[in-house]
Amino acid sequence: xPTTTSPEKRPDQQSFLRRFRRPGISRAxxxxxxxxxxxxxxxxxxxxVLILTLWWVVAGMKLVSPLFLPSPADVWRQxxxxxxxxxxxxxxxxxxxxxxxxxxxxxxxxxxxxxxxxLAMGMSRIFRGIFDPPIEFYRPIPPLAYLPLIIIWFGIGExxxxxxxxxxxxxxxxxxxxxxxRSVSVEQIHAAYSLGATHAQVIxxxxxxxxxxxxxxxxxxxxxxxxxxLVAAEMVAxxxxxxxxxxxxxxxxxxxxxxxxxxxxxxxxxxSDLLMRTIERKLVPWKGKV
Amino acid sequence: MSRLEIRNVSLDYPGQSNGNKVQALAxxxxxxxxxxxxxxxxxxxxxxxxxxxxxxxxxxxxxxQILLDGKKVxxxxxxRGVVFQKHALLPWMNVIENAxxxxxxxxxxxxxxxxxxxxxxxxxGLEDFQxxxxxxxxxxxxxxxxxxxxxxxxPDILLMDEPFGALDALTRDSMQELILKVWASTRxxxxxxxxxxxxxxxxxxRLVVMSPRPGRILHSFDLDFSRQFLETRDSRAxxxxxxxxxxxxxxxxxxxxxx
Numbered sequence: 001x002p003t004t005t006s007p008e009k010r011p012d013q014q015s016f017l018r019r020f021r022r023p024g025i026s027r028a029x030x031x032x033x034x035x036x037x038x039x040x041x042x043x044x045x046x047x048x049v050l051i052l053t054l055w056w057v058v059a060g061m062k063l064v065s066p067l068f069l070p071s072p073a074d075v076w077r078q079x080x081x082x083x084x085x086x087x088x089x090x091x092x093x094x095x096x097x098x099x100x101x102x103x104x105x106x107x108x109x110x111x112x113x114x115x116x117x118x119l120a121m122g123m124s125r126i127f128r129g130i131f132d133p134p135i136e137f138y139r140p141i142p143p144l145a146y147l148p149l150i151i152i153w154f155g156i157g158e159x160x161x162x163x164x165x166x167x168x169x170x171x172x173x174x175x176x177x178x179x180x181x182r183s184v185s186v187e188q189i190h191a192a193y194s195l196g197a198t199h200a201q202v203i204x205x206x207x208x209x210x211x212x213x214x215x216x217x218x219x220x221x222x223x224x225x226x227x228x229x230l231v232a233a234e235m236v237a238x239x240x241x242x243x244x245x246x247x248x249x250x251x252x253x254x255x256x257x258x259x260x261x262x263x264x265x266x267x268x269x270x271x272s273d274l275l276m277r278t279i280e281r282k283l284v285p286w287k288g289k290v
Numbered sequence: 291m292s293r294l295e296i297r298n299v300s301l302d303y304p305g306q307s308n309g310n311k312v313q314a315l316a317x318x319x320x321x322x323x324x325x326x327x328x329x330x331x332x333x334x335x336x337x338x339x340x341x342x343x344x345x346x347x348x349x350x351x352x353x354x355q356i357l358l359d360g361k362k363v364x365x366x367x368x369x370r371g372v373v374f375q376k377h378a379l380l381p382w383m384n385v386i387e388n389a390x391x392x393x394x395x396x397x398x399x400x401x402x403x404x405x406x407x408x409x410x411x412x413x414x415g416l417e418d419f420q421x422x423x424x425x426x427x428x429x430x431x432x433x434x435x436x437x438x439x440x441x442x443x444x445p446d447i448l449l450m451d452e453p454f455g456a457l458d459a460l461t462r463d464s465m466q467e468l469i470l471k472v473w474a475s476t477r478x479x480x481x482x483x484x485x486x487x488x489x490x491x492x493x494x495x496r497l498v499v500m501s502p503r504p505g506r507i508l509h510s511f512d513l514d515f516s517r518q519f520l521e522t523r524d525s526r527a528x529x530x531x532x533x534x535x536x537x538x539x540x541x542x543x544x545x546x547x548x549x
Contacts, residue, residue, distance in 0.1 A: 187378035196368030
């Protein structure tokens with residue numbers, strides 16, 4: 001006969017702190033012990049709304065001077081105004097378009113060079129030996145540190161701007177691609193050879209396909225780094241671009257345009273990341289499942 | 291009729307320091323021919339996987355040679371199909387694409403590929419799963435696909451490296467029966483590795499028991515439980531018969547005394 005236990009609190013009624021401390025089962029049919037699982041979307045939305053509300057309240061009560069913290073309404077007005085009248089000689093759309101072009105030109109150039117170089121590094125010790133020291137050396141250096149050198153070498157034109165963003169994209173993409181090549185299992189390669197594959201066929205049908213998930217991850221990280229470097233790239237002799245717009249606005253202490261520019265860059269970067277994630281789901285549905 | 295001959299094969303793995311090499315196989319001789327189902331049995335570290343890798347051509351012997359129909363083995367080729375312990379399927383291809391991969395490498399047309407691969411899938415009972423993704427298959431189904439993929443290329447011999455080692459006991463039993471049916475209908479020779487005495491007894495026409503460090507063949511048994519199964523289709527009766535149990539205990543004690 002089964003013993004009856006005294007009615008306890010259901011686990012999901014436990015206090016938040018207790019659930020946090022103990023890896024308890026919080027819902028029916030939930031697995032024990034895996035930390036950090038479950039959906040977090042709702043919590044993220046709440047966080048975003050809270051930050052916006054806090055911003056709105058603090059700015060609305062004039063706790064801080066608008067010079068330091070413009071209100072959300074001011075920022076929204078700037079989006080409309082700069083969208084139609086422009087700021088610093090160009091409209092918001094032109095600023096955005098120019099920046100998008102710079103980042104994507106650099107990203108594309110990086111795809112065309114970093115992926116083949118990463119593949120070569122993964123597949124040949126000679127290429128790995130050649131490219132490893134320069135990439136590993138320059139990768140951790142902040143782009144602002146070598147920006148002066150790039151300007152001295154390549155002038156203040158468009159080349160320097162795209163080159164700076166390109167360098168930021170290049171390292172993570174090349175290293176990811178290289179790691180992707182190394183991720184292919186030796187059994188898969190042996191299996192292909194045993195089915196009569198030539199060396200070229202093994203690379204084409206096995207190595208390249210196995211590397212694809214990591215190549216796409218590298219592209220995602222790369223384009224993120226590209227957006228991170230945008231403002232640095234547009235510091236010198238730019239006539240348009242979101243980074244230029246922010247720097248120009250900060251010189252005139254137009255803080256609401258600065259904040260607006262930050263938000264626009266954030267949104268565009270978020271969009272390009274979502275695009276990459278969609279491509280990833282389409283191209284490598286097997287990722288993480290085998 | 292094919293013939294795979296292992297002639298005085300030794301293999302040393304280079305050790306950490308000079309002269310400190312590990313002898314994995316010592317002076318091994320074995321002939322597999324006709325419709326032999328040869329099972330190599332031994333504890334881990336007895337060099338049985340090394341032996342399979344030598345036959346597959348993934349490594350080459352330190353001394354001696356391996357001959358397939360009189361020709362020296364010099365690397366992997368499609369005359370020796372390998373089924374791996376972990377399936378080694380290609381997850382970016384679906385079931386039928388994996389099954390026909392060998393023919394694709396040979397440049398065969400799609401219709402031809404589908405025809406042959408469809409037959410191998412039917413043979414292993416996967417004909418209804420042609421367009422499934424690899425990660426949608428169970429472990430047993432993945433291994434069956436691994437077998438189908440090899441059959442499509444029509445090798446002379448199947449080399450199987452503990453193919454059912456990672457499966458649960460029930461799936462394992464049905465896979466053993468499946469491989470015997472495949473063996474009977476394709477009439478190929480099979481070299482099969484396992485550390486399970488029961489599995490070895492049930493499958494082998496020839497069972498070789500290996501000893502560890504350096505790997506040598508200790509005993510060789512000629513068996514016919516697999517042929518009995520193909521006639522009666524009753525594996526429980528065979529596995530509970532006195533003859534099977536007696537041999538099982540004998541081989542257990544041989545293996546156990548090896549440490």
